[in-house]
Amino acid sequence: xxxxxxxxxxxxxxxxxxxxxxxxxxxxxxxxxxxxxxxxxxxxxxxxxxxxxxxxxxxxxxxxxxxxxxxxxxxxxxxxxxxxxxxxxxxxxxxxxxxxxxxxxxxxxxxxxxxxxxxxxxxxxxxxxxxxxxxxxxxxxxxxxxxxxxxxxxxxxxxxxxxxxxxx
Amino acid sequence: xxxxxxxxxxxxxxxxxxxxxxxxxxxxxxxxxxxxxxxxxxxxxxxxxxxxxxxxxxxxxxxxxxxxxxxxxxxxxxxxxxxxxxxxxxxxxxxxxxxxxxxxxxxxxxxxxxxxxxxxxxxxxxxxxxxxxxxxxxxxxxxxxxxxxxxxxxxxxxxxxxxxxxxxxxxxxxxxxxxxxxxx
Numbered sequence: 001x002x003x004x005x006x007x008x009x010x011x012x013x014x015x016x017x018x019x020x021x022x023x024x025x026x027x028x029x030x031x032x033x034x035x036x037x038x039x040x041x042x043x044x045x046x047x048x049x050x051x052x053x054x055x056x057x058x059x060x061x062x063x064x065x066x067x068x069x070x071x072x073x074x075x076x077x078x079x080x081x082x083x084x085x086x087x088x089x090x091x092x093x094x095x096x097x098x099x100x101x102x103x104x105x106x107x108x109x110x111x112x113x114x115x116x117x118x119x120x121x122x123x124x125x126x127x128x129x130x131x132x133x134x135x136x137x138x139x140x141x142x143x144x145x146x147x148x149x150x151x152x153x154x155x156x157x158x159x160x161x162x163x164x165x166x167x168x
Numbered sequence: 169x170x171x172x173x174x175x176x177x178x179x180x181x182x183x184x185x186x187x188x189x190x191x192x193x194x195x196x197x198x199x200x201x202x203x204x205x206x207x208x209x210x211x212x213x214x215x216x217x218x219x220x221x222x223x224x225x226x227x228x229x230x231x232x233x234x235x236x237x238x239x240x241x242x243x244x245x246x247x248x249x250x251x252x253x254x255x256x257x258x259x260x261x262x263x264x265x266x267x268x269x270x271x272x273x274x275x276x277x278x279x280x281x282x283x284x285x286x287x288x289x290x291x292x293x294x295x296x297x298x299x300x301x302x303x304x305x306x307x308x309x310x311x312x313x314x315x316x317x318x319x320x321x322x323x324x325x326x327x328x329x330x331x332x333x334x335x336x337x338x339x340x341x342x343x344x345x346x347x348x349x350x351x352x
Contacts, residue, residue, distance in 0.1 A: 062227060088340060
């Protein structure tokens with residue numbers, strides 16, 4: 001199964017047409033796939049809170065948005081998640097590369113990984129963790145759930161899910 | 169002129185368009201001067217007025233005016249390259265540049281010192297950047313609307329605030345009212 005294509009297919013099928021991204025090596029394939037889809041407007045952001053602002057505007061303009069980012073971004077976006085996305089009740093699926101988990105080669109990434117789930121839990125953000133490739137089958141349901149409840153929802157995707165880091 | 173005087177003067181122009189208004193005193197002032205369903209008031213999240221406005225402009229055809237401040241643009245400088253590289257001709261970013269963080273007690277910003285936001289915007293690739301004095305803001309805004317080109321306006325004015333109450337409207341009500349105005 002090509003998980004990049006499956007994720008993009010589910011986005012299109014759920015009417016997600018506005019996607020902002022801050023890149024991560026693990027996310028390169030899915031970002032490329034999003035960029036290639038005519039049904040999706042892809043707008044790279046310079047910082048993840050800026051991306052959440054773009055998504056807030058797209059939501060109010062009648063589009064279904066999504067953000068793709070690293071888990072380090074949770075440290076950047078807590079204020080935006082609380083005072084914009086949650087305070088105004090905006091739906092926002094967040095496809096997050098979960099750096100610092102199993103098969104991670106870079107020690108520093110672990111320092112945010114150990115806080116990631118605790119921070120999301122503190123924010124009462126529904127959180128899913130994709131560890132096996134088959135977990136992607138849940139993505140469609142998570143998108144439907146997000147736009148049903150008008151909340152930010154986190155999908156953490158670790159290195160094992162993306163197939164590791166090759167020779168690193 | 170101070171910011172609230174500019175807002176009072178341009179309110180008749182703003183009324184006909186979607187407006188995303190910056191956190192703190194700017195939103196409180198606009199709310200008091202001319203509350204409209206077409207106004208989206210930011211109650212938190214400093215810096216994102218331009219990002220919300222751009223996302224909105226890219227997602228529907230109506231004209232969107234983001235009212236921002238120099239301090240808020242400085243806190244989200246990454247917004248200017250994103251704006252420059254994703255042209256939405258229905259988007260106007262109006263930066264009211266009073267050289268200070270007005271809502272927090274008029275502490276000076278770097279825009280009030282050496283940094284020129286109009287030069288930053290141009291260097292980021294924004295093609296239509298207009299600098300004006302406070303008294304000419306209405307004229308500059310109308311010209312930008314008439315041009316139907318994405319425009320960044322930097323309006324230079326004095327720092328200073330008026331006393332006024334906070335916005336007590338619930339955020340979900342603000343958003344619901346605004347989204348209905350967007351869709352109408």
